Amino acid sequence: MGDSSGLIAELLRGDRRALARAATLIENSGPGSATLASELKPLTGRALILGITGAPGAGKSTLCDRLVALHRSEGKTVGVIAVDPSSPVSGGAILGDRIRMQQHHDDPGVFIRSMAARGTPGGLARATGDLVTLFDAAGFDVVIIETVGVGQSEVDVVRLAQITMLVMAPGSGDDIQAMKAGVMEVADVFVINKADYPGTDKLEQELHGVAGERPIVRTVASEGQGIRELTQVVGRCPRKERQFAAASAVRIDHLGIAVKSVDQALQFYEEQLGLTVSLREVVDQEKVNVAMLPLGGPRIELLEASAPDSVIAKFIDKRGEGLHHVALKVPDLRAAVARLQAAGARILNEPRAGAGGHLYVFVHPSSTGGVLLELIQA
Numbered sequence: 081m082g083d084s085s086g087l088i089a090e091l092l093r094g095d096r097r098a099l100a101r102a103a104t105l106i107e108n109s110g111p112g113s114a115t116l117a118s119e120l121k122p123l124t125g126r127a128l129i130l131g132i133t134g135a136p137g138a139g140k141s142t143l144c145d146r147l148v149a150l151h152r153s154e155g156k157t158v159g160v161i162a163v164d165p166s167s168p169v170s171g172g173a174i175l176g177d178r179i180r181m182q183q184h185h186d187d188p189g190v191f192i193r194s195m196a197a198r199g200t201p202g203g204l205a206r207a208t209g210d211l212v213t214l215f216d217a218a219g220f221d222v223v224i225i226e227t228v229g230v231g232q233s234e235v236d237v238v239r240l241a242q243i244t245m246l247v248m249a250p251g252s253g254d255d256i257q258a259m260k261a262g263v264m265e266v267a268d269v270f271v272i273n274k275a276d277y278p279g280t281d282k283l284e285q286e287l288h289g290v291a292g293e294r295p296i297v298r299t300v301a302s303e304g305q306g307i308r309e310l311t312q313v314v315g316r317c318p319r320k321e322r323q324f325a326a327a328s329a330v331r332i333d334h335l336g337i338a339v340k341s342v343d344q345a346l347q348f349y350e351e352q353l354g355l356t357v358s359l360r361e362v363v364d365q366e367k368v369n370v371a372m373l374p375l376g377g378p379r380i381e382l383l384e385a386s387a388p389d390s391v392i393a394k395f396i397d398k399r400g401e402g403l404h405h406v407a408l409k410v411p412d413l414r415a416a417v418a419r420l421q422a423a424g425a426r427i428l429n430e431p432r433a434g435a436g437g438h439l440y441v442f443v444h445p446s447s448t449g450g451v452l453l454e455l456i457q458a
């Protein structure tokens with residue numbers, strides 16, 4: 081146990097002020113927040129984690145409000161996390177959610193938090209995941225993640241849920257063709273809200289084409305109609321395994337391969353494998369000649385020493401030619417570095433700007449399972 085054991089004990093006693101303090105720590109990714117989240121992890125696994133997503137104005141917050149009321153009437157406690165990936169601060173939409181949710185304000189069985197995109201989508205998904213962990217560990221029966229927007233960051237956030245509802249409204253222009261494929265994929269239940277509007281039948285017909293086996297439920301959230309049925313449908317859905325972080329936010333940027341001669345290596349990579357060099361450059365800072373070979377997303381970088389005291393020359397002397405490093409793009413480099421440093425990882429340099437102007441750091445192989453890792457700001 082670390083120094084968060086006192087806080088955790090308070091949380092387990094049901095202390096609301098401790099919960100609020102812990103939530104604020106996690107939202108701000110403050111010192112000790114990663115440790116707290118990892119210490120809370122073993123205490124999780126009880127809560128049902130629901131996601132509500134969909135286009136702006138579809139009625140997500142109204143629906144969430146109704147679901148909270150229904151669960152409360154059954155004696156269950158509910159934690160709500162309202163996430164807005166598009167907003168750098170708590171903007172109008174979230175403020176509206178807070179006001180609407182005020183009917184639950186004095187209810188100790190409901191705990192509501194808003195999250196806005198302070199740093200980056202990946203950072204947001206991570207903080208949201210830690211908040212889910214907190215609510216689960218603190219004993220809430222149900223945790224609801226509501227998120228605005230329809231981009232990748234929303235999908236990353238909603239993957240944290242075990243069962244996700246995609247809320248759509250008829251005649252709002254957010255027809256199925258316009259929905260991002262990722263959002264359609266992540267849905268476990270399709271909700272046609274505002275079923276009091278014309279176009280409901282048409283939307284349902286269109287949805288049948290893409291939903292497959294997945295259920296479609298009609299609701300009029302503003303009137304409380306269809307909510308019980310929705311809860312029953314959700315109750316029959318298989319729960320996905322709990323995701324603790326949005327892995328999809330981190331991507332491979334390139335693989336760095338140390339070679340004695342770029343020209344010679346290109347005989348294999350260009351002529352035999354069929355890749356094409358997009359750029360050759362000399363990076364004075366690292367004393368390397370680089371040839372970049374795009375792969376469709378990530379790329380291979382062939383690295384040749386440009387001076388005898390180059391790190392690449394030393395690497396080849398010691399280990400021979402071969403994989404020198406793996407470079408991963410992270411959504412928030414500074415946050416990643418802070419987290420790694422707090423956990424005791426060996427970061428080899430302060431974040432600095434590379435040839436393309438992007439920030440990067442290297443992490444020592446002793447921390448990564450044996451491979452030199454470059455982390456790059458996306």
Ligand SMILES: Nc1nc2c(ncn2[C@@H]2O[C@H](COP(=O)(O)OP(=O)(O)OP(=O)(O)O)[C@@H](O)[C@H]2O)c(=O)[nH]1
Nearest residue numbers: 136137138139140141142173228273274300301302
């Ligand atoms: N007619 C009708 N109006 C609804 C229904 N559900 C919600 N509304 C109204 O639609 C508006 C938007 O609802 P919200 O719940 O704020 O929608 P949201 O998806 O959370 O919106 P954002 O957070 O801005 O993305 C509000 O004025 C609601 O009162 C419904 O079933 N029928």
Ligand SMILES: [Mg+2]
Nearest residue numbers: 140141173177
């Ligand atoms: Mg809302």
